[in-house]
Amino acid sequence: MVCLNLPPEIRYDFENLFLVGIIPGPGAPLLEQINHVLKPLVDDLLLFWNSGVYYASTPNHRNGRCVWCAVIPLICDLPAARQMSGYAHFSSHHFCSMCWLRLEDINDLDRSHWLPRTCQEHRHWAEQWRNAPSEKERKKIFDMHGLRWSELLRLPYWDPTLFTLVDSMHAMFLGDFKRHCRDIWGCMGGSSAWDHK
Incomplete structure (x- = not known):
């Protein structure tokens, strides 16, 4: 975890990072097992939210x-973001995770058909x-509904529909965005500027 109140130039310095935990391999936790890892963190965060901690x-x-x-913000790769927020796999x-569009309608690019998800609905079905x-x-x-409970939902202010983000490393630097544009959406044919980056 990092403190976003710190200036950007020191925010990610080693002494300013907080290691929440390490999940032992060889694979990721299954489905809701991540809640066992999140529970102690959420317990501490509730203390900080409700009464604060006096130094x-x-x-x-x-x-x-x-x-x-x-x-x-919860910032991680897509599989981890889905699991930690309680969403179904992508x-x-x-x-x-933003709308109720179903997989069979994935090619429907008319945004008026994309009924947005709400935090209230998410919390209801997760509960x-x-x-x-x-x-x-x-x-x-x-x-x-494609939803399950996440320990993060114990935080009264936390909105999974707004606060779950895919990190820029996976979205841009590792080529996920390029792959979606070219291979999944078919937006770019043949050679493109992406090939020369």
């Missing part, structure tokens, strides 16, 4: 200071999934 002394406040904080029937009495009921809710 007896800081470099700028010798007599101490109460500090509040919130996690706003290749599922509910492939979009229904969490409170379901059986795995069968959970699967039914997930199949219908």
Whole structure:
């Protein structure tokens, strides 16, 4: 984690980074297993949000200071973003985290058909999934809405529809955007400026 209140030139210095945890390999956690990793972090973040944490002394406040904080953007690659926010995988029937367009309608480029997702709906169906009495009921809710519970939803201010971002490294630097434009959407044929970058 990084503190976005710090100036950009020192924000990512080693001494200003907070290592939240390391997930042991060889693979990523399955589906909702990520919640076991997120729970201790969310517990701490709730303390910082609700009452704040008092520091007896800081470099700028010798007599101490109460500090509040919130996690706003979740920035990671697409599979991790979907898993941590409670969305279905990007290749599922509910492939979009911004609207309710279904996979069979993926070629529909008329934005008026893209009913946007809302935080209220997301929280509702995620809570229904969490409170379901059986795995069968959970699967039914997930199949219908493409949502499951995420520990991040315990943060009262956190909006997965606005705060889940795909990092620029994967979107631009590793060529995901180019691949989507060329191979998936078919926007660029043959040689392009992308080939010379």
